Amino acid sequence: MRLFLLPISTRRSLIYCEKIHDKAPKDRSIIDKVTIKANETWAAWEKDQKAIWDWKKKVTFYGNHALKRIPYEEWGLKTLPSLTAQRRQAIIDGKEKYEVMFPGRYLKEDKLPGILEKLAKERQLMHRSKLMWSVIIMPFTAPFMLIPVIPNLPFFYVLYRAYSHWTALRGSKFLEFLLKHNLPKPTSSLALDEAYTAGLMYPTRQLSRAAPKPTEEQADEVARVVAQQTNNDTEDVMVLQRWNGKLIAEQFHLPDMEVEIERAVEQVEKSIKSKEELMEEKLELEKATGTAGERAQDLLPDHITEKIHEEAEHVAEEAKKQAEQGVKEAKVDAAEKKQGN
Template sequence: MRLFLLPISTRRSLIYCEKLHEKAPKDRSYYDKLTIKANETWSAWEKDEKAIGNWKKKVTFYGNHALKRIPYEEWGLKTIPALTAKRRQDIIDGKANYEVLFPGKYLPQASVPGLLEKLAKERQNMHRSKLMWSVIIMPFTAPFMLIPVIPNLPFFYVLYRAWSHWKALGGSRHLEFLLKHNLPTSSPSAALDKVYAAGLMYPTRALSRVAPEPTEQQAQEVASVVHQQTNNETEDVMVLQRWNGKLIAEQFDLPDMEVEIERAVEQVENGIKTKEKLMEEKLEQERAVGKGGERAKDALPDHILERIHKKAEDVAEEGKEKSTEKAKETTKM
């Protein structure tokens, strides 16, 4: 099983567990089937425009805003599966293989065990307490069942929060058990170093896609600038961009990872600095490998920049065509 320890900033990191292969329908447990059904229902509500007062779309709109407020640490722990009896025994017998990947240039290997231990233990009491309170509150949502048409939304929200805390608690216990048995094995990833460097060198995802892959030296230079910006580790500096989550997810063929990274980056950005300060740091990072103060994108050959402009024009044209088609459909109705 692969774990990813992804620094969002120089002080805050996201843990993400690679999703296990999905079970065949006949092998799914009742819990698996219930989870899949809930996800399908939520997705259907997001698209449903026929409900009275459009209440389903409104519920999912405000619900998604509420979900964004859940701390990214909780989402990360929820990706770690529960510690079943079989997994526990495999770990004790030395049969289990767990590996944690991280960008070595942006996260010292010596700090990995301490970070994992902090992630495993720091929030356990909080999740345990909030799980208990969610269960206690559930009966008090019963009166909302009397509202016609609309389901008992307060009950389902409290139920979801109870499930979320239970999942995060299970993930943290699993991680704690691994650490007690000297697992997982920490492995610095050169691929992660390069994706991180590209995200800091260039201002957009499109540019980083078509630009040459950062060299070892360039990755080191960018990492050095980030270290300088911390002012001897006294300041927190962003090392991940929101748009870079997609590139990391694609690098490891883990599409679900993208939304976890984007959520974590948004929360950390909102928490540490003003937008002006973040922009100043980003510009300094982009100039790390340039000459005479130029940004990395300014040194790219013209044919690469032309590809970017052409792609942007194609996307814009495609957007216009879709808008026209949608307008025609509306007119027909």
């Protein structure tokens, strides 16, 4: 099983566990079935345009904003599996292999044990306490059942938070058990080094995707500039871009990883520095592998940059068409509702 330790900044990292293959419907637990059903319902609500006062779309809109505020550390721990008796014995017997992949140029291997132990133990007490309080609060949400049409949203929110704290606590205990048995095995990933370096060298996903892979010399230079920006480890510096999450997820064929990275980057960016400071640091990194003040993107061949511009124009045109179609559909719906009244 592969775990990923992804530095978001020079001081904060996201843990992500590769998902175990989905179970067959007959082998799913009640919790698995309820979770799948809840996800399907939420996705359907996001698209529903027929509910009275559009309450379903409003609930999902504000609900998604609330979910973004859940700490990325909690989301990361939730990706870890539960420590079942069978898995516990397999770990003790050495029958299951675990490795933790990380970008070696941007996260030193000797720091891994401390980071993993902190992720495993630091939040256990908090998740246990909040799980208990969520369960205590649930009965007090019962009066909201009397509201017609709309379901008992406070109850389902508290239920979800209880489930979220439980899965995060479960994941932290799994990670703690792995560390007690000297697992997982650290594996420095060249692919992650390249993805991080490209993300710091170029300003957009399109340029990063189209450009040649960074050389080892370029990766070393960018990593050196990052270390320099920390001012002898006294400052926290971003090393991962939000848009780069998609490229890393594609690299390892893990689509669910994208949203986890984007959420973590957004939260860390907001907490450490102003937008202006982040832009200044990013520009310095883009110039790290250039010459005479040029950025890495300025050194790309013309055919690559022309291709990027063509793709950007195509995307903009498609977005414009979709927006126009959405306006037309909205007008038709409004007319139909007016006729119905």
